[in-house]
Amino acid sequence: MLAPGGELDTASPLATAAMESLREYPEFVRELEEEAGESIDFRRAGAVEVAFSDAENDALERKSLRQAELGIHSESCLHAGFPARLYPDDAVVDPRDVTRALLTACRRRGVVIREHEQVLEISRDGRSVRTIKGDHGSEGVLIAAGAWSSALLPGLPRTIPVRGHLISWVMTPWLLGPILRHGHTYVLQRRSGILVAGASTERVGFDRTLDESAIDDIQSRAIWLLPELGLQPPSERWNGFRPDIEAECPAVGKVPGTSVWTAFGHYRNGILLAPETARRIAKMLT
Ligand SMILES: Cc1cc2nc3c(=O)[nH]c(=O)nc-3n(C[C@H](O)[C@H](O)[C@H](O)COP(=O)(O)OP(=O)(O)OC[C@H]3O[C@@H](n4cnc5c(N)ncnc54)[C@H](O)[C@@H]3O)c2cc1C
Structure with a gap:
């Protein structure tokens, strides 16, 4: 996710850099695709954050006021009859495409990797x-x-490793438009149809073991958000380390x-x- 809307709500050097980076993304992807001759799955899909109670809705509205000061635009909307906020500028990019294209582009420029x-x-x-x-x-x-x-x-x-699990399903493309999120749960769909759900936040050092309980928890939260995900088992489950500092x-x-x-x-x-x-x-x- 390229999602200041879902992730940031206080002024900081990081928030400033994140907004700047989001603005640079379309040109970054265009240049990289051109240099590498490879396609990158990048889409300004927007994000919808749902509130399932009045208290959650109040919190979302308060957050949107803080975010407006950072230049993060959002609008009220409805999702499945529940109040929600739409962040039209949030986007998705497939980081595997980006990494692959960077490797090709660097090698074409003579970088030895x-x-x-x-x-x-x-x-x-x-x-x-x-x-x-x-x-x-x-x-x-x-x-x-x-x-x-x-x-x-x-x-x-x-630096401190913060492990996070993700899971994905192979689904029909365009099942999901914007990123859909609630609290720490989100689902997004790639152009290929692959639907990714996340995430967990675990401070367990550099342990790469898959934690079945964390995966089950993400799966049930994702199904709650998008019931279609309950119709078939996930196709991939993995984890990685966020570099906290x-x-x-x-x-x-x-x-x-x-x-x-x-x-x-x-x-x-x-x-x-x-x-x-x-x-x-x-x-x-x-
Ligand atoms: C579950 C999860 C979900 C996330 N979701 C998002 C998201 O939606 N949007 C977003 O922007 N970010 C997201 N992140 C965070 C993002 O993945 C990280 O911030 C990003 O990968 C950090 O990039 P990096 O290149 O600094 O580190 P890394 O991607 O960790 O890369 C570091 C590289 O250095 C290599 N390395 C380490 N030690 C050595 C050594 N001694 N010698 C040589 N090489 C070494 C490693 O092998 C690795 O390849 C997510 C992370 C996780 C875990």
């Missing part, structure tokens, strides 16, 4: 890197290792006095924040 070569150590000045395959001299290092980032160099703001906003910048740059700590919004983070880092590097 060494996959499965874990970095073990970075020198304090950023002039050398040790990986599982050996030592490399470098002109500089950009640390963008998500929840693993702070372990790579002493003194960085601490002990700081007010993601660490995007230069470590003073070194040739080390950082771009990590994007927590729940790293896909949304990708274009703006890239723009800021590129500006600093060039």
Whole structure:
């Protein structure tokens, strides 16, 4: 989801960057598709947040007033007879498409990508890197290792992995228009018809085990929102680590006095924040 509407309601550097990034997304996707020659599933689908009680509706209305100050537009609407808010500017993008297209575009520009070569150590000045395959001299290092980032160099703001599960179903395309959400539950549909539901929020360290109870919980919350999902079992279940950070906003910048740059700590919004983070880092590097 590229969803400031569902995710943000207080002024912060992160909220500013998120709004900027959402504005940049259409052009980012267009450029990337052109350079990679690959299609990216990106759609300004909007999002509908449903209220199932008067108290929830009041809370949604209060939130929308705070959001209006951040430039997040929303309107009252109805969903299945319940009051709801429509966020017309929220969007969906398939992060697997984006990552694949970035790999192709980078390779076409001559970037050498060494996959499965874990970095073990970075020198304090950023002039050398040790990986599982050996030592490399470098002109500089950009640390963008998500929840693993702070372990790579002493003194960085601490990153904390926050595990989240997702599940998906193969459904008829266009079953769902906008993202549908209620509290911590959301469902969205890809162009292919794949319908994704999330999510859980678990502080369990770097444990990648699938938690059946978390998955069952998401499944029943998703079926409550979209009863059609109860007609067949999910086709995929997976989890990942959101990179939370002990700081007010993601660490995007230069470590003073070194040739080390950082771009990590994007927590729940790293896909949304990708274009703006890239723009800021590129500006600093060039
Ligand atoms: C369930 C769930 C739902 C989410 N939903 C959304 C959403 O709707 N919208 C949104 O914007 N964001 C969402 N996020 C958050 C988003 O996925 C993250 O913010 C984003 O992936 C962070 O990107 P990153 O590149 O910083 O880190 P990552 O995506 O974690 O990538 C870090 C990479 O660094 C590699 N790495 C780590 N250590 C080393 C090392 N020592 N050497 C070499 N490589 C290393 C890792 O293997 C990994 O490939 C969600 C996350 C989860 C878990």
